[in-house]
Every structure is written in C-alpha cells, then in structure tokens.
Amino acid sequence: MSCPGGWAAAVPDPALSVSLRQDSPIPLDVALACAPGELLALVGPSGSGKSTVLRCIAGLHRPAMGRILCGGETWFDDDARIDRPAHRRRVGFVFQNYALFPHMTALENVTAAMQGVSRAERDARGRAILERVHLGGLEERRPAALSGGQQQRVAVARALARDPAVLLLDEPFSAVDRATRKRLYRELAELHGTLGMPVVLVTHDLEEAALLSDRLCILHRGRTLQEGPPLEVMARPASPDVARLIDIRNIFEGRVLEHRETCTLVAWRGHVLEAAPRADVAAGSVVPWCIPASGVLLHRRDRPSRGERENPVAGRVAEFVPLGENASMVVLADGSPDAPLALSVPVHVAHRNAVSVGVEVTVSLLADSIHLMPRI
Amino acid sequence: MDWTALGLSLRLGGATCLVLLPIGIVLGRLLAWGRFRGRGFVEALLTLPLVLPPTVLGYYLLVAFGGSSPAGRLYEAMFGSTLVFTFEGLLAASVLVNLPFAIQPMQRAFEAVPGEVREAAACSGMAPLQVLRRIDLPLAWPGIVTGMVMTFAHTLGEFGVVLMVGGSLPGETKTIAIAIYDRVQAFDEGAAGAMSAFLLASSLAALGITYVLSGRVGRRRA
Numbered sequence: 001m002s003c004p005g006g007w008a009a010a011v012p013d014p015a016l017s018v019s020l021r022q023d024s025p026i027p028l029d030v031a032l033a034c035a036p037g038e039l040l041a042l043v044g045p046s047g048s049g050k051s052t053v054l055r056c057i058a059g060l061h062r063p064a065m066g067r068i069l070c071g072g073e074t075w076f077d078d079d080a081r082i083d084r085p086a087h088r089r090r091v092g093f094v095f096q097n098y099a100l101f102p103h104m105t106a107l108e109n110v111t112a113a114m115q116g117v118s119r120a121e122r123d124a125r126g127r128a129i130l131e132r133v134h135l136g137g138l139e140e141r142r143p144a145a146l147s148g149g150q151q152q153r154v155a156v157a158r159a160l161a162r163d164p165a166v167l168l169l170d171e172p173f174s175a176v177d178r179a180t181r182k183r184l185y186r187e188l189a190e191l192h193g194t195l196g197m198p199v200v201l202v203t204h205d206l207e208e209a210a211l212l213s214d215r216l217c218i219l220h221r222g223r224t225l226q227e228g229p230p231l232e233v234m235a236r237p238a239s240p241d242v243a244r245l246i247d248i249r250n251i252f253e254g255r256v257l258e259h260r261e262t263c264t265l266v267a268w269r270g271h272v273l274e275a276a277p278r279a280d281v282a283a284g285s286v287v288p289w290c291i292p293a294s295g296v297l298l299h300r301r302d303r304p305s306r307g308e309r310e311n312p313v314a315g316r317v318a319e320f321v322p323l324g325e326n327a328s329m330v331v332l333a334d335g336s337p338d339a340p341l342a343l344s345v346p347v348h349v350a351h352r353n354a355v356s357v358g359v360e361v362t363v364s365l366l367a368d369s370i371h372l373m374p375r376i
Numbered sequence: 377m378d379w380t381a382l383g384l385s386l387r388l389g390g391a392t393c394l395v396l397l398p399i400g401i402v403l404g405r406l407l408a409w410g411r412f413r414g415r416g417f418v419e420a421l422l423t424l425p426l427v428l429p430p431t432v433l434g435y436y437l438l439v440a441f442g443g444s445s446p447a448g449r450l451y452e453a454m455f456g457s458t459l460v461f462t463f464e465g466l467l468a469a470s471v472l473v474n475l476p477f478a479i480q481p482m483q484r485a486f487e488a489v490p491g492e493v494r495e496a497a498a499c500s501g502m503a504p505l506q507v508l509r510r511i512d513l514p515l516a517w518p519g520i521v522t523g524m525v526m527t528f529a530h531t532l533g534e535f536g537v538v539l540m541v542g543g544s545l546p547g548e549t550k551t552i553a554i555a556i557y558d559r560v561q562a563f564d565e566g567a568a569g570a571m572s573a574f575l576l577a578s579s580l581a582a583l584g585i586t587y588v589l590s591g592r593v594g595r596r597r598a
C-alpha cells in the first residue's frame with residue numbers, strides 16, 4: 001500500500017509554531033513553538049507585545065510578516081498570502097475580561113461556540129463541559145449573575161467547546177481576587193493534565209507562569225529573549241535583561257580568572273568569588289553575573305558560623321524594610337553605593353542580629369547561585 | 377380628518393422605515409467600528425439633514441429630481457417619469473431626510489457592544505453574518521427599534537421637504553402635515569385640530585418608547 005514515509009507525512013503535526021515580525025504598531029520579532037499538551041507561558045512586562053502575539057495566533061491582529069502553523073494547518077503565511085479569518089482558525093481564546101456574551105446564559109455561551117453540531121448534542125456536550133469546569137447547576141445563569149471566578153470558568157468552558165487546536169489564555173487570572181486565583185490555578189493545572197492541545201498562557205506574573213507552565217518564554221519589547229523550563233530560566237537567565245525581568249536585582253560585572261574543577265573564579269571589586277562552573281567563558285573576559293536574593297545569606301553577627309568561608313563580603317545596611325514575615329534588605333558591598341546587594345531575611349533573624357540601617361554586616365554569596373551571563 | 381392624507385403618511389412612514397432598516401444597520405455598524413479615511417466627513421454628511429432648513433434640502437432635491445439634472449434624466453430614462461411630485465420622489469426625499477434619525481441611535485447601540493465580545497464571537501467560530509445575527513442584533517436591538525420609531529414619527533410630521541418635493545397632490549403626495557396646513561388655510565379648525573392632536577399623540581408615544589428602550593440599553597451595558 002503506502003510506504004511508511006508517506007504515512008508519516010500524512011499525519012498532521014498537531015504542534016503550534018509561530019514566527020512573527022512587524023515594526024508597527026508594536027514592534028515584534030518573535031519565534032516560539034508549543035507541543036501538544038504543553039503549557040507555554042509568555043511572560044513580559046505590560047507593553048512587551050505578549051497579548052499581541054496571542055491576537056496574531058487567533059487572527060485578531062495581522063502581523064506584517066511571519067508564519068503561523070497549528071494542528072497541521074497553515075493559518076498565516078505572508079509569503080504564500082495565507083491569512084485565515086479568525087472564525088476559521090480552531091482556537092479557544094480566554095480573554096482577560098472573559099468577554100462573555102451578556103445576553104446568553106452560561107450554557108448558551110458554551111454552545112454558541114459549537115458550530116455544525118446538532119442542537120441535542122450541543123446541549124448535552126455544553127452541560128458536560130460546564131460540569132467539567134465545576135459549574136454544574138449554573139447552566140441557566142446569565143454572566144451578570146455569576147461571580148468573577150465563575151465567569152472565568154464559563155470563558156474556559158466556551159474556549160474548550162470548539163474542541164480547539166490550540167488554547168490561548170490572555171491574563172486569565174488578573175480579574176479575580178487572590179483566593180479565587182489560587183483555586184483557579186489548581187483547576188487549570190488539573191484541566192491541563194487532561195488536554196491534548198498546545199496551551200499558550202500570557203501573563204505578567206512570573207510566579208504564576210513558573211507555577212503553571214512547562215516552558216517559559218520571556219518577551220521584552222516584542223522580542224523573545226529566552227525560552228526554557230521555568231526553573232532553568234529563573235536560575236540561569238541568558239542576559240542581564242532577562243535577569244532584570246525575572247526580578248533579579250543583583251546584577252554586576254566581573255572578570256573571569258580561571259576555571260577549576262568545581263568552580264569558576266571571578267574577580268569582583270577586589271574579591272575573588274567562587275562561581276558555578278562555566279568552562280565555556282574564556283578566562284580574562286569581563287562578563288555580567290547575577291545572583292538572586294535567595295543566594296545572598298546574612299552571617300550571624302554575634303558568632304561566626306561555618307558558611308562564612310563561602311564568598312564572604314562585608315558591607316553596610318542601606319535599606320531595611322520588613323514586609324510581613326520577611327524583611328527586604330540592601331547591603332552596600334564594601335560600603336560602596338555602586339554595589340548594592342539585595343537580600344531577604346526572616347524578620348526574627350534580622351531582630352536577633354540587631355540589623356538596622358547603617359549597621360556593618362557580612363554576607364555570603366552562595367557559589368552555586370552566582371550565574372555568569374556571557375554576551376553571545 | 378383627512379383619512380386619505382393620514383393613510384398616505386402612514387404608508388410613507390412604513391416605506392421609509394423599510395428602506396432605512398438595512399441602510400441603518402449597515403451604516404450604523406460601519407460608523408461604529410469602521411476606521412476609514414473621510415469618516416468624519418461621512419458622519420457630517422449624514423447628520424446634515426438635522427441642521428439644514430427643510431426648504432433648502434427640499435430645493436436641492438427638487439433640482440436633483442428634475443428633468444434638467446443628470447440624476448433626474450437618468451431616472452426618467454429608466455422609468456419614464458420624473459421623481460418630482462410623485463410618491464416615489466417623496467419616499468426618496470423622506471429616506472434622505474431621515475438618515476440621521478435612523479442611523480444615529482443604531483450607531484450608538486452598536487458602539488455599546490464591546491469589541492472583545494465580538495472578537496470572542498469570531499474566536500468561537502462565528503462567521504461575520506452569524507456575529508451580526510447572534511451578537512450584534514440581540515445586543516443592539518433597542519437602538520435599532522429606536523431608530524425606526526424616530527424615523528416613523530418624524531416622517532409623519534415632516535412638512536418642508538414634502539411640500540417642496542411633493543407638492544400637495546391628494547392621495548399621491550399630500551401627507552397629514554400638509555393636510556393640516558391646508559385645513560387651517562381653509563379655516564377648517566375642527567379637522568386641523570383633530571389631525572394635530574393625532575400627530576402630537578403619536579410623537580409623544582414615539583419618544584416614550586425611545587426613552588424606555590434607551591434605558592434598557594444602559595442597563596445592558598452595566
């Protein structure tokens with residue numbers, strides 16, 4: 001009959017693959033991919049173009065150049081002059097404010113997204129989907145009579161009702177209160193495990209992205225800066241820009257001295273720091289490095305302890321702000337305003353050590369947390 | 377009471393509404409959501425009948441419909457008669473005069489439909505005509521009805537343009553507003569009074585319906 005190669009070619013690639021370029025109204029230079037069943041989080045500050053990327057995928061915004069492939073179909077290709085209208089792209093889109101149809105009940109909102117299905121089947125499937133998002137019993141309510149969290153669930157149900165080739169979530173948790181948000185996180189994580197299509201989540205909240213996603217994509221001024229598993233991106237930002245975006249405040253420059261078996265030695269302000277090994281960075285080169293606040297440890301002031309030999313740095317406390325159980329601190333390394341080290345300590349520890357602004361302290365920079373970011 | 381004139385007026389009002397319903401929906405949506413060059417100019421042009429003296433408008437229509445203008449000649453070549461002093465001419469004039477009354481309430485109602493809701497409809501797989509039927513019309517219908525009611529009531533009361541374009545031929549172009557003027561000139565106070573009372577009541581009813589419906593649009597949005 002047919003050769004194995006021909007058979008393989010006939011199976012459509014269900015993944016999502018996107019490349020976009022435009023100069024205005026928002027500059028975009030984006031390339032990303034998302035496998036079936038994978039949740040990709042697009043993270044960036046407001047104005048970074050992340051919502052525009054989502055709108056391009058859905059066909060609500062037309063980029064100047066690029067290609068969008070999904071579910072084995074070409075949705076957009078400026079070379080081939082393909083631009084499928086939004087209603088012919090099989091997407092499930094959850095809008096930031098849900099954009100439910102205000103004149104329809106919850107059930108009608110869901111069944112409205114089922115085209116070409118018989119009335120009886122629509123009804124049964126709509127009820128099943130609402131049941132799946134824990135809205136059983138609320139089928140006949142209008143959106144105005146539902147709480148924020150319930151509206152979000154209807155929006156998710158409506159997005160799933162079309163049996164979409166890709167699920168697009170645009171800041172779906174920003175319009176609900178904190179407690180509801182936590183519950184919706186759990187529900188999405190649970191739902192995600194049962195979905196077979198690529199899921200793209202747009203958010204400005206890095207914690208949310210790290211919590212929910214399989215892969216992060218950091219977007220800044222319309223460009224994809226780094227892509228990878230959340231822990232990988234958070235621990236090893238590719239550049240100072242990414243480090244700043246993931247809220248690492250301790251970014252400095254140092255000179256690589258030599259590579260040892262267990263560490264790389266870096267000269268910084270007269271200190272020789274042991275850093276996580278990076279044999280790929282040439283000795284002698286000057287590179288930016290960063291360390292998250294969690295990698296800076298405060299020494300006990302009353303008696304020395306074991307960890308003190310690990311990259312000890314002395315300095316003066318310039319800022320001390322208790323925020324709940326933890327206090328956020330800035331220590332000027334060597335007393336210099338050019339080298340502010342941000343760290344966080346439990347408030348009780350700070351009190352025991354009599355930490356206040358102006359006090360001299362020493363800290364350790366954990367070698368494993370010092371991350372070099374060679375320019376590529 | 378001049379029943380022929382009243383019947384003619386009702387017929388004219390109904391026909392004007394029928395012609396303006398699709399025009400209003402198309403132009404109202406276009407003006408509510410369309411971004412195109414010359415949009416301000418189009419809006420000004422459509423609002424013009426509100427501020428232009430009816431006699432000025434009537435004069436230009438008379439010239440345009442007449443046998444000496446290209447449009448008038450074209451119509452005459454196609455249908456064998458001119459538009460002047462006919463019901464068809466009156467209808468054409470009535471449609472033009474009522475453009476702002478029909479379009480503006482519809483445009484406001486369509487503007488009140490959130491853009492995201494329409495995008496959500498497209499992302500739910502609805503083709504543009506389905507979006508119109510299932511989203512736009514159900515959400516904007518109070519504005520559409522308002523436009524129709526205003527058009528109908530205004531057509532009943534229109535005087536200047538009708539007199540200029542239609543003359544006052546009984547059964548053909550003599551509407552109730554003109555009949556009132558006629559009766560007053562003939563010192564027939566009774567008939568003029570009865571017809572005036574009818575127009576007053578119908579106008580009041582139209583405005584009542586309009587305000588009830590616009591309150592409904594406001595609630596929907598909240």
